[in-house]
Amino acid sequence: MGLFSRKQSKQPLSSTDDSKSIQSNRSSSHKSPLSSINGQQFGMKSQNLLAEIPDIPLPRAPDPLIDPVKYLKSIYAVRERTRLVLETAKRNQLKHFTVDLGKFDDAVSYVVAIIKRDYGSDFASIPPHGRWQHFDVGGRPRVDQMMQTWPLSIDALERCRRLIDLFVVSVLLDAGAGSKWQYKSKENSRIYRRSEGLAVASLEMFKAGVFSNNPEQPFQVDSEGLSRITEAAMRKGLQVTDQNPIDGLEGRTQLLIKLSDALQNQAIFGVDSRPGNMLDYLLSHPTTHASSVPIIPLPTLWDLLMDGLGPIWPQTRTHIDGVPLGDAWPCSIMPSHPTHPWESIVPFHKLTQWLCYSIMVPMTKLLQVHFAGAELLTGLPEYRNGGLFVDTGLMTLKPDETQRGLEQYRANAERLGQPSMEVVPMFTADDDVIVEWRAATVGFLDELLIEVNKMLGLSGSDCLSLAQMLEAGSWKGGRELAEVSRPNTKEPPIMIFSDGTVF
Template sequence: MGLFSKSSSNRTSSKPSISERSASLASSNSSLQSPTLGFGKRSSPPTSSGPFSPTTTAPSHRPQIKMPKAPDPLVDPAAYLRSIGSVRARCSVLLEKALDNDLNHFDVDMSKFDDSVAFVVSIIKRDFAPDYSTIPPHGRWQHFNVGGKDRVTHLLQSWPSSVDTSERTRRLLDLFLVSVLLDAGAGTAWSYKSKENGKVYRRSEGLAVASLEMFKTGMFSSDPDQPFRVDSDGLRRLTVETMGKGLQVTAQNPITGLDGRANLLIRLSKALENRQYFGDDSRPGNIIDYLISHPTTQISSVPIVPLPTLWHVLMDGLGPIWPASRSVVDGVSLGDAWPLSSMPRDSNSAEWETIVPFHKLTQWLCYSLMQPMSVLMHIHFAGAELMTGLPEYRNGGLFIDTGVLTLKPEQMKRGLERFSAEADRNGQKCMEVVPMFEASDDVVVEWRAVTVGFLDMLLAKVNTELGLSGEEALSLPQMLEAGSWKGGREIAEVTRPNTKEPPIMIISDGTVF
């Protein structure tokens, strides 16, 4: 079977053969010993982390592809707010207000921004100097390798040589998608003890190891002869109880949002029945077949996929999994997009003009799914710079803990009252008290919107401080991985050593953060 080959039973009849469109690639891209990452900027040799490392990046000599414009919000506001181009554009409105210290819920001290920069630069230098080209992009792959164990490479090497490159990619896409959907904040009380090495992991890394071990047992597969896959029938039989058992949840080891996580995967089973994207066997990994055969994909020395094509697959194909309570415009559910009082408006403003989109989980999926497709199949994603920094509590917490943002007194009071009420309701002792809000709260939406703009500013200043420019400059995903996300976590651990929680806690249902 060729590099992109797949049996006809797993393709819809409307799709052209992948092997026909990419036969010329079989000889040039058959080796996995020199992986490239199609949303980086530079060529680098494979690193010590293994031949399948996501660290290495792609050459910059690519054909220029014109990106499609975002939909016109005056014509189709729902389509606009669901587009990746709308995220940075809408958040930039809040950035301008922040620079003028004109936010509704936060005081802004831009004199402290250099402290944020210095902290992030110090972490990047500590971990990667002097070879910053070894910084991998932000993605789920790194979480699987917690503790220095290259679990993804070990998984790939465990499969026989008869499993070809395209099927290996499908399997990793299956795993990565489910793992990302499970990757909402787990809370401080939960941990996972690996069945393979007996070590205990927490938070995102714990969820990554747990999802990998569940995947390897066939928990998400309907085929007893093929555990290493995710499909609609396998997910349909999941329950909250089986998910809790897989995550080792007990009364003494509670996890935040267990019901939300389980129901998200159960709803995914229905979404995977869309054969256009997920094929006849209803697998997430079949999106690789859709992307390669898509008319916007260019086949040259490597396949070049426009980022908006992948974005459309995830937004449209996974649309049914999001809770129905999210914002709706013209009868269309928008997903992770929320009304915000800080947005400029007047008596003539339309409903959509008050809404700020983030699509954090979809962006996290994009960052994470691009890695196996780039490393194993050498796909280059054109327009990946359209994506933004992830508006979540680690990146956002960095700017609060370094003093750039300070919650205004009336909101601080309200948030602390909510924290106290939740602690009383759950019978928890309060070692470290921080304000708490719902994900839909105006405070949280404003915080997230400003975070997107601040991360763009942070990237420019970090590159300046590191003396990096042009092809050597860090990309946004690299800065997220090595600096802001890690920095947000580390400063939280120092500031609140008992709980290690962010400076604002968000009541989560397991489907946003």
């Protein structure tokens, strides 16, 4: 099959019949305004419903001069700060990369070819980027199949809570696994790698009750269940051995243990301390609008995740006034100011954005929730999207940095006793090279979306969203280019030392 050969169409996903849902199936301190509504009313949106959704005002971005921490942790700051790096990149004035804008059209053409290969002209069928598709790797609708095993008495609200439970844990485990790790499914004995492997592994662990404290209810994640997680348990669940190593096992384990502590916030996660209880918090939040469908402002979901899950992130990262900022890093080409240290920092919050994209999908599918301001989310600054721009020649690492990165790769390979093949530059996540690369990636993804829609001949409401382009084009395209360019390792053109908490 050629690189752009049309793939066979996938089997349609089966639907779950919630028509006999009769109860909320939970114990929580929240009272959802939808708890008495039958689950049958929450199918996918029709065009008529979409037309009836009103515009609602969104909050303004925090003022960095008043509260720089709140600003840098906001979703607004990601696009605003990375835009400064993009403008520098377009002038070919980056510190670590040369930029050849003449290659940008190559990236556009490649992404368009990938989209047309897989979807023909049926662009409206492209799902938004999210974890759901990873669970269904190989065309097997694992999420729907799991829901079909649940009693009909489990209503749409509880189904959605359970999926949020699953998606939160799975996304937090979804940092780069490395080229050597693989997972053999217990259900079909097939081998899966990277993000899809981590998705299938976390799904099978979820179904086995690994994250639940209730032996009679394996299909949930709760604080007490997570508090018992050990590195040995994660090693077993992810099938990690000396011959099947995974990057960042300790970091992944610590994220789940810290999640256990974060879930003690009963105002958000209820008395039974489940991630899924954020659903009721959101539906009952004063900023949520009751219309033909529930309308939740994206910043409300964002603030919940940043504040509610803030304690899980490593405390050794960038701080302002002693407050850790999460996935936000100093960048040398950013402005510097002696009394405004925030100006040199670029925030990404990649895993939080990936979590947003992912949990919005079940809330939309099962409950018809509409998220106002979803366009505030950015492209994800990770190695597949970023690798697309390097492998197409748009961005090229400068010689001195290339040499430094190659030396670090070889030292790491020697330390781990691994053979050196298809050697690529390697850096830590806080290295200025990586911060600059990630920031430019976010900016170029916005530019890519505009040009992809133009080349596809789409305009107005027919345009692909950024989430759709990430799903069908840039993320997939970056991975496939890596497979073609480095067929033995399938690694990206630049590697990052993974601690299990960033990529």
